[in-house]
Amino acid sequence: MSLRLLLPDPGVTALLTSWPDEPRVYEREAGELDRVVNAESIDHYLNTGCVPADEIAVVSNGAALHPNRHRTAGRTDPAKLRSLYEDGHTIRLGNLQRVVPFLADVSRGIQQETGYSNYLHAFVTPPGRQGLLHHWDQQMAVIVQIAGSKRWQLWRPMFPSPMREYQESFRVWDPGFIRRWEAMGPDLEVDLRPGQSLLLPRGWVHNPHALDSDVRSIHLTFAIRERTPVWVAEKLIGQVIEEDGFRRVILPVDLGGHRLSQHVRDVRQALVDHLAGLDVDAFAQALHRAAVSEKEYTT
Secondary structure, eight states, X not given: OTHHHHSOHHHHHHHHHTOOSSOEEEEOOOOHHXXXXXXHXXXXXXXXXXXXXXXXXXXXXXXXOOGGGGEETTEEOHHXXXXXXXXXXXXXXXXXXXXXXXHHHHHHHHHHHHSOOEEEEEEEEOTTOOOSOSBXXXXXEEEEEEESXXXXXXXXXXXXXXXXXXXXXXXXXXXXXHHHHHHHOOSEEEEEOTXXXXXXXXXXXXXXXXXXXXXXXXXXXXXXXXOOHHHHHHHHHHGGGGSHHHHSOOOXXXXXXXXXXXXXXXXXXXXXXXXXXXXXXXXXXXXXXXXTTOOSSOO
């Protein structure tokens, strides 16, 4: 089971049966993941430039550099990456499930086990430095510390159940947020070390850093995109394209006033009729096949 590469049995059970809404730290035993992804292999990716340039981000104190800073002729330049790292920047190697066959298998296994698509980033932060600042994410993260330690300052969600574009950090950001959080102090603080994993539910504000460490930090973030009723509703609506009535043109002169209101009433009723005739069991089977196979950004 792929999840057991990231978490001990209690953590796997918690994910599959309750999907925690509070952060949890678990002790995990070294295994196949650690033999394949470790400090040496991450260094190898940095030094060879094998991770595509589009999947790399270089960040320091919350500011990301222009992608050309780590590229030459559009490709990843290992010498530039090394120089930027030595200058104090965090290097993010993104979507390693597209680069490393073993991690592709892990990602596929997680989706088979949960029905949720997912992706994997690696973060390498120099000692005494910080990459990303305070923010929150739109999906559950399982964070696996590979080397060194990283401090995670955590605050409870400001917005319930953020997803996709809805209530993303940057879309609702207020410059006063950080001052407010710092004045309050974190609700939870975790010093994550090798052999530990952190479950970080969506919406939890986090400020991860290695400011107090004299060794570099390397961690993996497995982002697991929850399915929600919105996803089911979209799949239900998506089927209507097969019915001719839903593909008919709405005339330009009808896109306003009482004519448009009548179109809304007509479409609403057509949707009700469509859903009333749905074969629920057959649809559920198709929905399951989609859950364990679709890779696009769906929550």
